[in-house]
Amino acid sequence: MKSVSLVFFLAIMSCVSLYAQENESAFFPKIIENDKGKIVIYQPQSESLKGDVLESRVAISVKPKEDSAPTFGVMWVTSYLEVDRVDRLVTLKSAKINAVRFPEEVDSVKIQKLKSFIENEVPNWHYEFSLDGLISTLEEADGERNVEFKNEAPKLIFRTTPAVLIMLDGEPKLQDLEKKYQRIVNTPVFMLKKKETYYLYGGGKWFKTKDLLKGPWSKMKNPPTSLTSIEKKYNKTTESQETTPEESDKQEADLEIIVATTPTELIVTEGEMNFVPIANSGLMYVENTMSDLFMDVATQQYYLLISGRWFTSTSIDGAWTYLDANDIPEDFKSIPEDSAKGDVLASVPGTYAAKEAVLDANIPQTAAIDRKNATASVTYDGDPIFKAIDGTTLSYAVNTSSAVFLSKGVYFLCDNAVWFSSPTATGPWTVSDIRPVDIDKVPSGNPNYNVKYVYIYESTPEVVYVGYTPGYIGCYAYGPTVVYGTGWYYPGWYGMYYYPRPVTYGFAVHYSTYAGWSIGFGVHVGYGGWYGGRGWYGPPYYRPPHYMPPHHRPPSQRPPGHRPPAGGNRPPATTGQRPNSRLNAGNLYNHRKDVVSGNHQRPSTRPATRPSTGGQPGNVRPATRDRQTQPATRPASSGNGRINNDVYSDRNGNVYRRSSDGWQQRESNHQWSAPTQRPSNGQMNNSYQNRQRGAQRSQSFQRPAGGMGMGGRGGRR
Numbered sequence: 001m002k003s004v005s006l007v008f009f010l011a012i013m014s015c016v017s018l019y020a021q022e023n024e025s026a027f028f029p030k031i032i033e034n035d036k037g038k039i040v041i042y043q044p045q046s047e048s049l050k051g052d053v054l055e056s057r058v059a060i061s062v063k064p065k066e067d068s069a070p071t072f073g074v075m076w077v078t079s080y081l082e083v084d085r086v087d088r089l090v091t092l093k094s095a096k097i098n099a100v101r102f103p104e105e106v107d108s109v110k111i112q113k114l115k116s117f118i119e120n121e122v123p124n125w126h127y128e129f130s131l132d133g134l135i136s137t138l139e140e141a142d143g144e145r146n147v148e149f150k151n152e153a154p155k156l157i158f159r160t161t162p163a164v165l166i167m168l169d170g171e172p173k174l175q176d177l178e179k180k181y182q183r184i185v186n187t188p189v190f191m192l193k194k195k196e197t198y199y200l201y202g203g204g205k206w207f208k209t210k211d212l213l214k215g216p217w218s219k220m221k222n223p224p225t226s227l228t229s230i231e232k233k234y235n236k237t238t239e240s241q242e243t244t245p246e247e248s249d250k251q252e253a254d255l256e257i258i259v260a261t262t263p264t265e266l267i268v269t270e271g272e273m274n275f276v277p278i279a280n281s282g283l284m285y286v287e288n289t290m291s292d293l294f295m296d297v298a299t300q301q302y303y304l305l306i307s308g309r310w311f312t313s314t315s316i317d318g319a320w321t322y323l324d325a326n327d328i329p330e331d332f333k334s335i336p337e338d339s340a341k342g343d344v345l346a347s348v349p350g351t352y353a354a355k356e357a358v359l360d361a362n363i364p365q366t367a368a369i370d371r372k373n374a375t376a377s378v379t380y381d382g383d384p385i386f387k388a389i390d391g392t393t394l395s396y397a398v399n400t401s402s403a404v405f406l407s408k409g410v411y412f413l414c415d416n417a418v419w420f421s422s423p424t425a426t427g428p429w430t431v432s433d434i435r436p437v438d439i440d441k442v443p444s445g446n447p448n449y450n451v452k453y454v455y456i457y458e459s460t461p462e463v464v465y466v467g468y469t470p471g472y473i474g475c476y477a478y479g480p481t482v483v484y485g486t487g488w489y490y491p492g493w494y495g496m497y498y499y500p501r502p503v504t505y506g507f508a509v510h511y512s513t514y515a516g517w518s519i520g521f522g523v524h525v526g527y528g529g530w531y532g533g534r535g536w537y538g539p540p541y542y543r544p545p546h547y548m549p550p551h552h553r554p555p556s557q558r559p560p561g562h563r564p565p566a567g568g569n570r571p572p573a574t575t576g577q578r579p580n581s582r583l584n585a586g587n588l589y590n591h592r593k594d595v596v597s598g599n600h601q602r603p604s605t606r607p608a609t610r611p612s613t614g615g616q617p618g619n620v621r622p623a624t625r626d627r628q629t630q631p632a633t634r635p636a637s638s639g640n641g642r643i644n645n646d647v648y649s650d651r652n653g654n655v656y657r658r659s660s661d662g663w664q665q666r667e668s669n670h671q672w673s674a675p676t677q678r679p680s681n682g683q684m685n686n687s688y689q690n691r692q693r694g695a696q697r698s699q700s701f702q703r704p705a706g707g708m709g710m711g712g713r714g715g716r717r
Helices: 004-015 108-124 131-137 225-234 249-254 330-334 342-347 352-360 449-453 680-700
Strands: 030-034 037-041 045-050 053-064 071-084 089-101 128-130 155-159 163-167 174-176 182-184 190-194 197-202 205-209 218-220 256-260 264-268 275-277 283-286 292-296 301-306 309-313 321-323 365-370 386-388 394-397 403-407 410-415 418-422 454-459 463-468 475-478 481-484 510-512 516-518 647-649 655-659 662-666
Touching: 045 131, 053 647, 071 365, 071 655, 089 131, 128 131, 131 352, 131 680, 155 163, 155 256, 163 197, 163 264, 190 225, 197 225, 283 330, 330 342, 342 352, 342 481, 342 510, 352 481, 418 454, 418 463, 449 454, 647 680, 655 680
Parallel strands: 155 264, 163 256
Antiparallel strands: 030 037, 037 053, 045 053, 053 071, 071 089, 089 128, 174 182, 182 190, 190 197, 197 205, 205 218, 275 283, 283 292, 292 301, 301 309, 309 321, 365 463, 386 394, 394 403, 403 410, 410 418, 454 463, 475 481, 510 516, 647 655, 655 662
């Protein structure tokens, strides 16, 4: 191709702009055409995503009108993204073209003009694409392994009749109320004591016992008015009080209430365990339970998945030990994605579901915070008390529910995924453009470990650009899979007030490729109204939604095959609509009044690495998408024909296409021919499978009315 083709390329690009499309499967290949010729931009092949920085390579073709065949090339691009995890959309805000490979006769001056032109034009493209499609096409996925999570098994309790687990943070802590009642404050349920009797309100019903830990608990048919009036006054739980259709008086009468004061998990089966074989494997699973319990037939070994961690035992009633995910039997990879146990594939290394879960755990929710309007406050139980963090220069406040640190004479506060600073422990607080020194060294044994996943990407005198990954709400990429919580037990603070800390066990936390993390209970009668108490699961406003497996739902609310394709969003048990996914409150930034919306002028430079521990001035991008702003002109369509999205590039810059005869490589003579050697290590096959999976996810996981939460699957309606 003569250098005039690049002149033509620039001429076309100067006349039109790319425009927003609802998903990348419909967007690509993007055809830009006028009377001088045609340019085709194929779907980017995403190599890695670090924070809000995406590295990818893009195959393109250029065909002037007078040429008989197009010329293909490859661009390597660093893109800067704005991520909306609620709508499951990513907006391309700016880009840097690192390299372009065309035939040798294209001179470097024209290449540089092309790179500069595209970099300047990207902000005008208003290009949105599916977050789930991006996840599917990313080529790198691995979580950190240098953290010391606590992976010992919690206490396990098995039951074959209806039961519910009530968690207390240690021995009961009592707070005096009126009418001689005392409230047990270190539990997320509403529990009272009067004289020698304990009262529990759950599922819209009252229960009582004389022995808090041993029971038994009995249902109260006619609770006194004093109980009901106190409950209405002091019970602030936001959990639904509704119960499942399967609830009956007989089941309520048989319900066993189990109270635990140490990390415990309850596994309930509906009667004796019913083992069902998994086709094409040596595994069986227990069908009549909400838990993920399996047996390897050959070894008679049991496997149990809790909070993303595998535990194994030779006996149900025996000792359970932690098993690294890499060491589970290979047969787990044979579990079909659309089966009743397809969700566990996210915890099986080497599967698409595990790769996508790890990638998703590394993608931030981003926002722009207005320095002028940003505010925060901290409440302490008495005077502030700080404790040194071993291995760091930091101290942290122990007598508050807030994450407050002292770093070299400056106080830092992480408030709902925004960093603030102050010269004093009590404020006033101003939004910070740097994070405290050594925050990344905070060990997992510290209750504020999660704040290291709140980042500052860049700043201007007016705005600070921030983001948080799912680690902030307890979802950690741990090697080849994801886990919930650190496994450490963090005792809450109790003085005049009680401040709970994040937990890992006790709430049947379950990961679904359809809905992300959710909580479940070992009770099969009435799941609503048992748990409240924000703070047990992470930052304020965060609580995972309730989980109910497909086979426990009415048939009309079950996805086909009892489970949707991997990556969708599981409907909750009561509505048939998708829940607010991993965040019961959706995007944490939606609760802030200091988030900036609209477009802003971008500075000319941007920091080279992400995420940053400092707030260096950089390339400014809008905090939220301005959907009202669209380019005045749009690229012409391809006419009657549609070009297939079947062109790829390898990491060396060679261009390939997938045909009915297999892979073909583009040669310098403008012909497609069989590759002189196979595309390296199946790279093209992986790229093809990733692209197909991304297209499926983008089309299937449409966002319902009502919003999505952190990490939930969905696309644009």
